[in-house]
Amino acid sequence: MRVAILQMEGTNCEEESYIAFKETGANPEYLHINNLTEGMLESYDMIFIPGGFSAGDYIRAGAVFAARLKAKVWKDIVDFVESGKPVMGVCNGFQVLIELGLLPGTDGISEVPQAALMTNNSNRFECRWVHLKKTKDTMFSRDAPNKIMLPVAHAEGKFFATQDIIKKIEDNGQVVFRYISPDATEPEYPWNPNGSINDIAAIVNSYGNVFGIMPHPERAYFPFHHPDWTRNPRDKGDGYYIFKSLFNQINEAKSR
Amino acid sequence: MKLKKIEDGVYEVNIIDATDEELHEINNTMGLALSVEEMKKIRDFFREMGRNPTDLEIHAIAQGWSEHCSYKSSKPVLRKYIFGIPSEHTMIVMQDDAGVVEFDDEYAYVFKIESHNHPSAVEPYGGAATGVGGIIRDVLNMGAKPIALVDPLFFGPPDYSGKLNKGVKHPLFLINGVISGIRDYGNRVGIPTVAGITYFHEDYINNVLVNAGCLGIVKKDKIVRSAVYSTGIKLVMVGGRTGRDGIHGVNFASKILDEKSEEERQAVQLGNPILKEPLIHLVLEANERGIIHGMKDLGGGGLGSVVGEMCHAGGVGANVYLDKVLLKEGDMAPWEIWVSESQERMLLAIEDKNLQTLEKLCEKWDIEMSVIGETIEQKNLRIFWHGNKILDMPLEFITAGVEYERDYTVRRVQEMQEIPPEPNYRSVFLKLLSSYNIASKEWVIRQYDHEVQGRTVIKPMHGIVGYESHGDAAVLKPLHDSWKGIAITTVSNPHISKLNPYLGALYTVDEAVRNLVAVGAMPSSMSDGLNFGNPERPEIMGEFVETCRGLGDAARALGIPYVSGNVSFYNEAFGKNIPPTPVLMAVGIIDDIRNAITSDFKKEGNYIYTIGKTTGEMGGSEYYSMLNASSTIVPRVNVERTKLLSKQLLSAISKGLVESCHDISHGGLGVTIAEMSIGGNLGAEIDLKNMEHFRSDIKLFSESPTRWVCEVQPENAEKFESHVEGKHIGVVDGERLKVRDGERWLFNVDVATMRKIWRGSLEKYLR
Amino acid sequence: MLKATITVKLKEGIDDPEGKSIRRSLELLGFDGIAEVKVVKQYVIYVNCNPEEGKNMAEEMVKKLFVNPVIHSYDIRVEEI
Amino acid sequence: MLKATITVKLKEGIDDPEGKSIRRSLELLGFDGIAEVKVVKQYVIYVNCNPEEGKNMAEEMVKKLFVNPVIHSYDIRVEEI
């Protein structure tokens, strides 16, 4: 399973992501946008856009990365998505997928963005752990337990779209993870760390193969990544299950 | 000042015929910040050469001789006390830009702390950001991958309502500016900020202190030195371009702040993390390929100090072609190029045959490079400009600089301690929890990404998610395939150092040890950030000497070396000097991170112990300062006890006998237990009866050194007691913290109430 | 030389956390009677081309980069300098 | 009701990493001939007071919160609405 981890100046979660894929058994490779040429992506089984601050997030988180991908290899990306192969973006990567119009993708790929990940309600960068409830089994979540914990680390993560789009996302069942409070009730700040509409933390496109998630599964891959490992022993970090789901799914698809 | 134009932007300065007054004038006009004695030395040198210098030559010397580059006031003192503490594991100590210490067979860790005080006072956001940027380069230029940042900060109180001197910014403006500067830079480059200090006192209204530290990890065989050892090696600049920004930063750092400082705009920069991030990749990849012969970052002193120091260290000279330096603005004079401190630049020494590889890497990371010179046999520095030689001097003269044995006086204090009336315990306790130096720093900590890179296995906040409280040190797991960990903490106790610099220094080293031991780490080495007032004042120089003596005595007795450090003098403004503020960044090693422990209470029914002796020296305590009670008697550390108790405690922790541990510091035992309760969301029942004989408030709020609180399972109690001399003072229990002294109940507070008060105090101030 | 000023703001009705946070800070500093604070960003681009091209270029930039139409409204001003 | 618009930008001569980075991004997207990009921020404050007070208040705000005179220049516009 060859995974292209896309890089540009300011992406900075690629190393943890690389380790997570590697440990799961996949073959990750870094692919810098400066070295990316037409036709290159095709040979990969998956595209992964890691977190960070691509181009400093100066204009809007993910905007420059998306614009550059669009300028360089837009057709390849469209083909990739349409071939059904998985594309995943974490944090800044999620922001990129939104800006590209690949997510929410309620009716397939959109020319212009259909949603936004905007400034957190707290107006602060928030580095903290959150509880998530799985609301859909997808190739990215199938093997995950129903409740997991992951860390968020972002200033722009409030999922926002017009009511029509939100309704479509919900009707299509595209929400994969939602923020919840520790007692599984509706979360207030900080349990919904950014004010996302409907507590949306992760969504998948309507085809089911493009996945964006604000919290960082790669930073919760090992048990000792969890902040409470000295009191709650675990076999695996909760993020592991996301990589595992993907790996199983792709391998099954390949062997079919 | 008599000048003769040689060509555009280059002048000959008539110094050999200059009178003393004229020397003074040259010094001022050129902004050199040298003393008349130093100017005379320069005059003598050129008289001997039989010619006048160019303006560039004078600037180059001034740069090399600045306090910041030459440590002229501090070197003799540092040499006496701080340098040369023996240790088996150190590899590079106080030589290059950061210290290097063995981590395991294959790897070393590299770290340093540095100040960026003056720039942050003038422009908090940019000053703090470039402080972080600079310290990252110091670690990077050893060939190491930066994996952690720390940020000790000292501000005036956020709610200060008194008068401010002209040009001085309100603490709140500075606080938010500094914290956002560190946040935006650190988060964007992707290095976690894992520890720090947020300290508030009126002493820092005129002089904020912004220190920043960085730690990196490097394979031992990939360590790069800041030296060029052979001739014919190319000097290559990579990264940012050179501009007029940051001219005279080092001279600025060696000046007293005054009203005019606002105008010293050229010393202000904002920093560019999005240039730095790929630059880090570039440098590490080039190093991985083994093509870097030597490397140094361009920090204080710019190109001038870097070329000089690198060549001088390796025993070669250099030819530099200044017109090859890539510029932000076209019309810069050679001297400006030479001294500019523009950010995000590195100088690499590269053999000819490897230039092409470097070019390829630069292309990939979209980074500019330029070959600006090469090393030569003759130990001179020569600078060319449009083909003309405009500087030619022995390197020795420029870089060796000057040194002073400054006069100093040591203040003697009359020992006295007031005994205030016994307080209402509940209200005093809650007030302490909300005092700015004790209250939760979560609002700062969470604005920093402290987990990026996935190595932070003990975070700065400890406890049940959503209920966390303060920990003592962060722990990183630097290598993917090893369980070995690095613990990092930062400490400073200006309230004690102000009363007694020597004992304050001992206390600070003791606290560094306490914090590391509390997570289960063996103290390994330290970096000292020394922030002081004006060293030309004998009483300030006295504080400096006494502090260094204390730092040296404690560290030597404990066998923990200082491997890097930084001195920031001239933290004086409007006649006021900061109190002595030695800041330590201390690093510990933990053989297996799975044995690390945190500060939060784990389980009801567990026993609570205090380790160490409580004494009644209340000088510098938060309790006394809250009551406005006076005492000049500060806690006295017995370093032998520090050694013994930390050894005992570490052995108990490594055997898994301790469930949680927190050292006793600001606010004393009461606050320590409160924090443990808050993080574990569990109360406790405490009886102070078994402690030393003092009035209950002393037992609860004394900040005497070398003490910890430990939580131990009842079934481990006997074993624990066989390892450690501890006193059993209570049990973890319920949802309230209940404290009594024998028959007498002192207070009983619900954990949720404590948390609310402790968290609430600073939140509203931090944007 | 052309100066294109692209002004980007949040659409009416969309929450502005930065504005809110600034308002809180202002109140903390003792300023009363504030009804609302909004934050607007301007990108000022100096470019060598004629006004016609400049206008198109700015439109292109907005589309490609500066604006997310779900949350932003914008305005372009081009002047010769 | 008063609307005070405070416009803040970096002074001439202060190196602006944000502007530079945006310029580079635009170039990489194929926009040519860009001489410079500057980023300007506007704080729009709606406040209940008379124009005279409003002007003073805005000056105060600038001093206390929005501007560092070392690096920023600013401009205040007050209008009744």
Ligand SMILES: Nc1ncnc2c1ncn2[C@@H]1O[C@H](COP(=O)(O)OP(=O)(O)O)[C@@H](O)[C@H]1O
């Ligand atoms: N400016 C800061 N940046 C990062 N971490 C900070 C900062 N200020 C405080 N902290 C963290 O908060 C915790 C408590 O700090 P402090 O009260 O100074 O510790 P101690 O208990 O050792 O006295 C520590 O983990 C410290 O690293």
Ligand SMILES: [Mg+2]
């Ligand atoms: Mg501590």
